Amino acid sequence: MNKGKFKFDFWTIVTIIIALIFAVFLIYPLFALFASSFKDPVTGSFTLNNFAKFFHKKYYYKALINSFTVTICVTALSILIGAPMAYIMNAYKVKGKGILEILIIISMLSPPFIGAYSWVLLCGRSGVVTKFFAEKLNIHLPTIYGFLGILIVLTLKLYPFIYLYVSGALKKIDVSLSEAAESLGCNPSKKVFTIVLPLILPTLLAGGLLVFMNALADFGTPMLIGEGFNVMPVLIYSEFISEVGGQANFAAAMAAIMVFITSLLFAGQKYIVNKKSFTMSSLRPMQPKEFKGMTGVFSYIFIYLIIILSIIPQATVIYTSFLNTRGSMFTSEFSLKSYRTVFSKLGQAITNTYLYGLIAIAIIVFLGMFIAYISTRKKNAVTSIIDAITMFPYIIPGSVLGITLLLAFNKKPLLLSGTFMIIVVAFVIRRLPYTLRSSAAILYQISESMEEASISLGCSPVKTFFKITAVMMLPGVFSGAILSWITVINELSASVILYTGNTRTMSVSIYTEVIRASYGTAAALSTILTLTTIISLLIFFKLSGKKEISI
Amino acid sequence: MSVSISIQNVVKKYDKTVIIPDLSLNIKNGEFFTLLGPSGCGKTTLLRMIAGFNSIEGGEIKFDDAVINDIPAHKRNIGMVFQNYAIFPHMTVKENVEYGLKLRKVPKDEMNKKVEDILKVVKIDTYKDRLPERLSGGQQQRVALARAIVIHPSVLLMDEPLSNLDAKLRIEMRSAIRDIQKEVGITTVYVTHDQEEALAISDRIAVMKDGVIQQVGSPKQIYTRPSNVFVSTFIGSSNLLNAKIKIESGKKYVCFDDFSVEMTNLSEDIKDNQKVIVSVRPEEFSLSDKGIKFKIKNSTFFGRYINYEILPNKDLIAGNQPYFEFTQDLGHVHDFFEADDELCLSPNPLKINVFTEDGEKSLIRDVKENE
């Protein structure tokens, strides 16, 4: 057929278009960011001063140290909570497992700043719990602001990643492995450390990295609850906001430092995982057993305590959304006042969220399917580069992406800043991976002979893609798209940098309302957002037919 | 409708590895042609070159007189049956079979008639509204066959279509495939690594090894007169014995140690004292008073026959075979042997095959590599 000749077919065109899209919306902006970090704000000439400034002033580099401290603590704590929890839930018969897992997933998928803000409501300076302890028991609780608050909120939000990863890995361990260990005279606790732990270690690493990246990049939580405890994303944001008008070179330099660090981590993890990985598949997964003795009691206390703690923010928000408000204070009688305010003043935020979300999802689905197809079925140098670039969202924190896009598209010919398009672009870039990965996963399961059968019957390859391949991919694409959707509507860190008065979304509005201390409207909006998330999640469970998600 | 296929000096490379160095074949119109060879020898590769799914790095493939090298797969009018059936899971049996006809814009009533007819031929007309996941392997295979045949392809290509079925169904389906092929009369290229299946189903077989055709011929020719040692051992089993040619007063003999048999069908270019390899199938030995001496090592009872593992004098064994085999048909035999018994066997001179010392060439008169 093609004797090594270049063929200009449909997939070549698709590949070129996708490469162009990435070049314009990701590579070029990143390049512009790095370039601007080496520029002098006044003269525009090349300089390393921006970096020097960062490493010379304690105020700046302290933020980096703080970021690392809190991120490492969050990661460690998440592993300490998530891994044992996953083991208990899979090794033993835990009552209410189905509900518990859904609660875990909900607490993972809701925006972390909602957590931050309801912990402030509860344990903040004038929080309910703080007051109760101070007035009734005369105990002064330690302050929730700063390191402790960030640690609590992020851990409760992020341990579910570890839980889900480890659960997935545990399900793949064949029971015969642990039976073999027992038959060789290994006692149960020794078994966990000599067999189970080594087998799930690569998974634990991958999950740990995901938590680390998320914690390092999170902007909303430290912004709301961090106060004096300055971390990188907040520092970058505030420097950027105060530099507006200028070239934001210093913020760019700090963003570059962060991207550099996250890339190193990501590369390191890839390297370790590649060296250590082995595939497991199990014919007979481990069967949950009944608890014996006190293990059961402790396990239940542990699991329920953590899950209740992690669902408290949602519950608080929903409860308070139905309370009447006076100024920034909630009163004790019920009222729909907050909702009325939301619909009269902030209705646009709701429609914006759905509108931008849907546009982004449509683009994500198309890109996801096409990229999945070219990178699994049309492997070549260009498609593998595209495949690698789709990993970028893992290493670029949302706020950095926001700044990047703003810097790149604030002048003609590509004047996008201030429009809704720039927000959609940010959504697509950040949330494409979910759809892409599940599309690729299902594509690996569809035998290529399906397509060949269709071609042999006289259907052209392109037509075959739409008539056979795409139709068979739909379930996978759909479940990925719902995850993308849920995370799109909850996106804050990039949109908070990109929004303008007319393009604010729900999560941005929640954030600004909290900052303005309009807790009632914030609670009502959060409730609407959480409800949308839960409904989407239920649709997802219904469609995928299982009570699990893979991230 | 159906065409002949002519493959001339085709070459297949993946990057720098050559899979098929230079292969030529002629497949006649309407015949059932099988590519047989051990796994990894390039059968699938060749079949997919005919189908248009693999590029061709050299040479030509023609359907009748038309070179098809540059015709894309979907315009070649082929029918293909895959190892995993590749039935579209989101379409019913009927929709699967209609698929190719719809693409050819066949009018509705004609299409319905064709579909009905073919579903009857493959005997699945009662399942036409079912989704494939509710069909057994054999039934899915029939759907795949119907879907490929209903478009009246120029050639029908099948890649190990029976290898996912259990043994009994495999035998049932192979005669079904054979019957259906004869009924519709489409040129068929069939790939398998199972020599028994190939012998049972084919009009002609091409035996392949490492991308090279070893022999082409009818099942009987290939079994009885293999063109080299590889074919003789790959098709059925053969004992390979070291021997020497002796020519005495115009008569030709092969000598095994002290025993020799007269051969009347050796080719002209043999020489006295030439070293040869003789291939004797387990059923081509018979008990006799004079013959090659063997010792029984082991015996396996199969019901219809007994298979003995036997050991001759070491020098007789060519290559590294652990033992020889000898089968006794139970229909005509009364006394059986036990381990360590000794016996004399003489090979049937009309059946055995004689090869050059390197095993590359048959020394039997009129044995053809390509028939």
Ligand SMILES: Nc1ncnc2c1ncn2[C@@H]1O[C@H](COP(=O)(O)OP(=O)(O)O)[C@@H](O)[C@H]1O
């Ligand atoms: N896409 C490919 N790339 C590289 N080598 C291949 C590819 N497909 C097949 N091969 C190699 O070609 C040889 C023949 O393969 P194949 O035709 O599948 O054998 P068969 O069908 O006879 O078992 C094998 O050595 C195989 O490893």
Ligand SMILES: [Mg+2]
């Ligand atoms: Mg094969």
